[in-house]
Every structure is written in structure tokens, then in C-alpha cells.
Amino acid sequence: MIDSEMRVDVNAVDWMEVLPFYIQDAKMLSGRWGACPFCSGEDTFRIVWRRKSDGNTGWYCAKCGTGGNPVAVIHEVTGKPYGEIYYELREKRYNQGKAPTTFHPVVSARSEMSPEQKRKILRATWDRGVSITEDSPVWKYLSRRVPGLKIEWLGPDVRYHPGLSFKSHDGKDEGKFPVFLQRLVGAGDKVARTLQRCYLTPDGEKVPFLNGKGKSAAKKQMSSPDGPAGGSTRLNNAVSRTLALTEGAETGYAVVAKFENRIEVRSLLDCGNLARADIDWSNYDRVIIFADRDREQERRGVSGNGSTTGATKVRPGEFHAGILAKQLQAIGKRVTVIASVVEGVDFCDIWSLQYARRAEVSASRARVKSRSGRSGTSKELQGGNSQLSSLRAQGGGYSTPGQTVAA
Ligand SMILES: [Zn+2]
Structure with a gap:
């Protein structure tokens, strides 16, 4: 994929001609503001046919804060693997004669x-x-x-x-x-x-x-x-000075289960909304942000008029968690960002594994105890101080180094 990518100069592609081979959507192709293929923005995305800075074609979303060249848009809308797109661009076999994909926004337009x-x-x-x-x-x-x-x-x-x-x-x-x-x-x-x-x-x-x-x-x-x-969903009924934030509700409930409902947990749908979380922070001293690990995306310092200030690769989940973490630190909160180290694996998956492992350990202990005739409660099941250290120790797939903004 990298190989084929390097042999295609995406800026040499006549995107006005090529993009309609892949995507069917009058509004998007017109270059007007519309729905974003990457997030739930309803009117925040646009194709910039000729960027002021370099004359190249790009795109930008004011909600998820991402941008880049049109290959990512084709990939997102059609689901076609990157390698295949680059192959077709290089061979000029655009979509290989297939009909373009109709773009369906994440949030159906109800304008x-x-x-x-x-x-x-x-x-x-x-x-x-x-x-x-x-x-x-x-x-x-x-x-x-x-x-x-x-x-x-x-x-x-x-x-x-x-x-x-x-x-x-x-x-x-x-x-x-x-x-x-x-x-x-x-x-x-x-x-x-x-x-x-x-x-x-x-x-x-x-x-x-x-x-x-x-x-x-x-x-x-x-x-x-x-x-x-910035709205958030209070997933559980715990009241605590520590607040845990997640993107999805399932991940959030895994945190609730892990901490046995001793800390308040809120979910915010996606990383863009997490970054602009609108919460009464005076209720909390400490905030733990669980960041999903997404695929890397290009991020450009692009303004609405399409001028660029260089591109960097970011993982949206961790990037947006970092934005919120800095804001919270600035108002004196203790912040921890916990990021998965495995792409596509979130804390909900990790928790299921941890739970299964705990159950296994306590079952084998019970077997040993019944054989030796002793009784007692399993330490594993008490799980009393399941704090972050144990998260790191048991998680396997989660770690904080580099992502930990403050402890
Ligand atoms: Zn977006």
C-alpha cells in the first residue's frame, strides 16, 4: 500500500474529473458546505477544489477538525481499500468502470x-x-x-x-x-x-x-x-469527584463495571464531541479520559478558505482527548488520558478479557481450595482497589505513557 501510494502524485490528479467516478453527491461535488463523511457534522464539510496555498484539491471539516487529500474521502465513502484506490489512480482505471457510490451522511440530513x-x-x-x-x-x-x-x-x-x-x-x-x-x-x-x-x-x-x-x-x-x-450522557448513578469520560456508551459501561460504580462515567459519542465536552467541571477534581485508538488520519492546519499550514498524522481519538486534557489542566484539574495500544481495540474489549481472566483465576483458586479443604474469599473477586495501576498491569492492551498528561 505504501509502495503504491508513493508512486502516485495525488496532486497531479484532476480531482474535478476523477472524484465523480467514485462519489455521487451533488452537494459534495459542488464544493459547498455539507455533511461530513467522517463525523456527524451536518454542514461542516467541504471539498476545496483549489486550495489558496498550493492550488491542490483537498477537504476540510470544521467539526472533526480533519482535512487532507481526496483519497481519504473516497476510502471513507466507498469503503474501498487504500491500496486499490492508489492502484486505480496510478493506472487511471478510475473505479474500474463501476458506478459511483452514493454518499450517505452519518446523520441523515433533515434540513x-x-x-x-x-x-x-x-x-x-x-x-x-x-x-x-x-x-x-x-x-x-x-x-x-x-x-x-x-x-x-x-x-x-x-x-x-x-x-x-x-x-x-x-x-x-x-x-x-x-x-x-x-x-x-x-x-x-x-x-x-x-x-x-x-x-x-x-x-x-x-x-x-x-x-x-x-x-x-x-x-x-x-x-x-x-x-x-459537547453534550454528554451520564451512564451511571455514581456521584464522585473523579469523572471518567469515554466516546462510546459500551466503553463507558466497561469503566463503570471495572470500578464497580464507584466513579461517575459519561460518554460523548465521538472524539470530536469529547474535545468540546460541555460539563460543569466544578463538580470534579480529577478527570480520566479513555481515548479510542483510531486509524491515523492526516490533519492539516486548514482554515475555512482552504489555506494550509502543513500536515501531520494524528489518531483522532488520542488527538481530541489531548485537546480536552490541556483545557482541563489549565483550570487546575488532574487529568489522565488512557489510550489503547492496539488499533481498533477499546476498553470494552479489554474489560471483557480482564473479566474472563478474573473469573478463570477465581475458579481455579476455588478448585485448589476445595481440594485442600480450606475456605475463604478470593482476592480477585473483591477487586476493591481496582485503580489505574491495576488497569495497566492487567490490561495488556492499555497503557498511559506518552498519553498521560498529568497524574
Ligand atoms: Zn467531520
Whole structure:
């Protein structure tokens, strides 16, 4: 891939001619502001056909703060591997005669609705939600994903909706499904800035529908006037001066289970929203940020008019966690950023492994004890001081060096 990449001069490509071979979307191809393929920005992304600085074609998103050359956009929209795209560019066999992929934004554009209409739908959807009970598909889903989680720990911003319509990316109505609702609330707000929906089957599995790129379409953010705007979901009911932040709710619940509900945990959907977290920080002394490890992306110091100030490679999860960490340190908080060392592996995966290992250890101890006729409680199961040190020691896949901004 690197090999083929090096033999293609992406700036020599006539992107105005080539991009339509891959992507079908009048707004994006016009170079006007529109939905971002990389995040939930509804009107924050644009293709810049001729950048002022160098005349090359690039793109920029004001929400996720990324930018680069159009190859990443093709990869994101079509799902085509980078190696294949570079091969086609080099051989000038653009998309090899296949029809271009229709671009489906992360958040379906509902621009025909007024902000007030959007707010009304958000309110009505949340109001129809009920608390999560043991027999609900939401609890089946959560308890399977997060071993050791207890239902009495669930917080005020999660609910179970018995049936919301699922519309597939090509507009097909797939029927109604149970939904795990997460409300994102800003500091001082009483109502949701937006709602995250996770569509489930009655058995508590994610619905099997895929998006245009062949990835799971089970999670959908609702359209709202300002997007999540830093809103966060209080996942559990613990009250503590330590606050843990995660991107996804599943990762957040793994943290709740790991700390046995002794610290407050909030999720913020994605790293861009995490970086602008709008939380009343006076309630906390210490903040632990769990950063997802994403694929590297190019980041340019690009302004809206398309001028560039050089490019660097960043992992969005860690990059945005770092932005928030600096802001929090500046107001005197103790901040720890915990980053996975394995790409695509988040703390939820790590926790499942840790939990299985603990169960194994305590089972083998029990066997030894029953043979020797002694009794007693397993230290493993007490898990009393499961602090960060044990996270590092047991995690295998998680570490803090370099990412730890302050302890
Ligand atoms: Zn974006």
C-alpha cells in the first residue's frame, strides 16, 4: 500500500474529473458546505477544489477538525481499500468502470425541518422511552457486552424505547425495533442536545442492517438543531469527584463495571464531541479520559478558505482527548488520558478479557481450595482497589505513557 501510494502524485490528479467516478453527491461535488463523511457534522464539510496555498484539491471539516487529500474521502465513502484506490489512480482505471457510490451522511440530513420541529421530535422520542428493566432488549444487549455490569448502576440519561422505525440508507423502511436511547445533555441543560439510538433485535443483538459502506448501521444519531454540541450522557448513578469520560456508551459501561460504580462515567459519542465536552467541571477534581485508538488520519492546519499550514498524522481519538486534557489542566484539574495500544481495540474489549481472566483465576483458586479443604474469599473477586495501576498491569492492551498528561 505504501509502495503504491508513493508512486502516485495525488496532486497531479484532476480531482474535478476523477472524484465523480467514485462519489455521487451533488452537494459534495459542488464544493459547498455539507455533511461530513467522517463525523456527524451536518454542514461542516467541504471539498476545496483549489486550495489558496498550493492550488491542490483537498477537504476540510470544521467539526472533526480533519482535512487532507481526496483519497481519504473516497476510502471513507466507498469503503474501498487504500491500496486499490492508489492502484486505480496510478493506472487511471478510475473505479474500474463501476458506478459511483452514493454518499450517505452519518446523520441523515433533515434540513427541511425547522430547529423547533427537530427539538419537538427529540423531546417526543425521549418521552416515549422507559427505564431499562432486566427483561428489556437493552439490558440483554448491555449485560452481554459488558460482563459484571449491574442494572441498578444505570444512570439518568439512558432509556429503552420499545419501537422506533429503522430507515435503511437507501430509504427502505425496515420496520420498528427496540432502541437503546442515550440522551446527550449539556452543562445547565434540562433537555437533550441530541439523542443517540442503538437499534436492537428483541433478543438484544444489534440489528443486522448495514450502511452503504457495508458497516453496521445499528447506531444512529438523531438530527438536532446544533448537533451534540459537547453534550454528554451520564451512564451511571455514581456521584464522585473523579469523572471518567469515554466516546462510546459500551466503553463507558466497561469503566463503570471495572470500578464497580464507584466513579461517575459519561460518554460523548465521538472524539470530536469529547474535545468540546460541555460539563460543569466544578463538580470534579480529577478527570480520566479513555481515548479510542483510531486509524491515523492526516490533519492539516486548514482554515475555512482552504489555506494550509502543513500536515501531520494524528489518531483522532488520542488527538481530541489531548485537546480536552490541556483545557482541563489549565483550570487546575488532574487529568489522565488512557489510550489503547492496539488499533481498533477499546476498553470494552479489554474489560471483557480482564473479566474472563478474573473469573478463570477465581475458579481455579476455588478448585485448589476445595481440594485442600480450606475456605475463604478470593482476592480477585473483591477487586476493591481496582485503580489505574491495576488497569495497566492487567490490561495488556492499555497503557498511559506518552498519553498521560498529568497524574
Ligand atoms: Zn467531520
